[in-house]
Amino acid sequence: MKAVTWHGKRDVRVENVPDPTIKEPDDAIIKITSSGICGSDLHLYEVLGPFMGEGDILGHEPMGVVEETGPEVTHVKPGDRVVIPFNISCGRCHMCDMQLYAQCETTQVREQGMGAALFGYTRLYGQVPGAQAEYLRVPQAQFGPIKVPDGPPDERFVYLSDVLPTAWQAVDWADLPERGTLAVLGLGPIGQMAARIARVLGHRVIGVDLVPERLEMARRHGIEVIDADDADDVPDAVRQTTGGRGPDSVIDAVGMEAHGSPGAKFAQTVTGLLPGNSAAPLMSRVGVDRLAALTTAIETVRRGGTISVIGVYGGMTDPLPMLRMFDKGIAVRMGQAHVKKWIGDLLPLVSDDADPLGVMDLATHRLPLADAPRAYEMFQKKQDGAIKILLQPST
Secondary structure, three states, X not given: OEEEEEOOOOOEEEEEOOOOOOOOXXXXXXXXXXXXXXHHHHHHHHOOHHHOOOOOEOOOOXXXXXXXXXXXXXXXXXXXXXXXXXXXXOOOOHHHHOOOHHHOOOOOOHHHOOOOOEEOOOHHHOXXXXXXEOEXXXXXXXXXXXXXXXXXXXXXXXXXXXXXHHHHHHHHHOOOOOOOEEEXXXXXXXXXXXXXXXXXXXXXXXXXXXXXXXXXXXXXXXXXXXXXOOOOOHHHHHHXXXXXXXXXXXXXXXXXXXXXXXXXXXXXXXXXXXXXXXXXXXXXXOXXXXXXXXXXXXXXXXXXXXXXXXXXXXXXXXXXXXXXXXXXXXXXXXXXXOHHHHHHHHHHXXXXXXXXXXXXXXXXXXXXHHXXXXXXXXXXXXXXXXXXXXXXXXX
């Protein structure tokens, strides 16, 4: 089969690789019809290369059709249309019983001290072959696949794999009061959907970004926006829209590659030049995150407010302004999305023909799998108005 494989910094290729097969009784094989390129895939493209292996298959936002199942998989069958959550969870361990699916004890990558395994995401998360491919082997398929109806286009459902549950969790963890005010830092796909979800739930939303196409997309969905390039002081600009107090909650949907933070950018660049066997241990011990978005969130949120961090961070000793956080009484929640926990809330919304979350207005590019190298470059450089790119193997 064809698959998107990693070969070094900014070097992804479409190659022939062996077809996946059933290895365990709880496996399934899925024929992929759509697979997204996620903002966190760009971390592999740019920063997290030391944790990758030559030829690793990328991708963790798939949907498709069941081709084959192992004998323990009974809730889906060949021919069913399914979405696959990006984290692999068993549904029956202690953590899964608590709906903390991203911490599944069956698939935890204990040798790395990490949580549940993820598709297509480095040896830190199990080095499981990813979903930017023609076919995908799905472990723990007795629980993971989400069955969706036939008929509507993939874009109605594919974001259930990651974007929508991640955005929903970000809003839920923001702990907004009734009709509260939320600031969303970063209007990439997660930020866009978090802003729309909060607005559908009745909150006021202020989005911050510096990419014109992202700002315009947010405006189309009724989000107030602030162009970071036009604001001398982003926290002050947000506070001025809230009577000087600041929003009740802030979502950091940017993460470790924020604009600004020149020192951390230098550290990322230098670390990226080291051989993998030197860079990986260094990245595991030190701070290599650009913290501009997180420090902006700390300054922006009102006293006693909540920061919900959904952007990915990877450093271990990043400096934080603890005095400021303590003095303001800020609550902080963060972590990988527990995908299956939120599907009951989301499936009715994406199934609604009125499209309340605007899922049909997120993908800016739909490209064949063969165009993946160009798609990664376009997304990383924010070219051609790229906000969300879907790869479609059958195109």
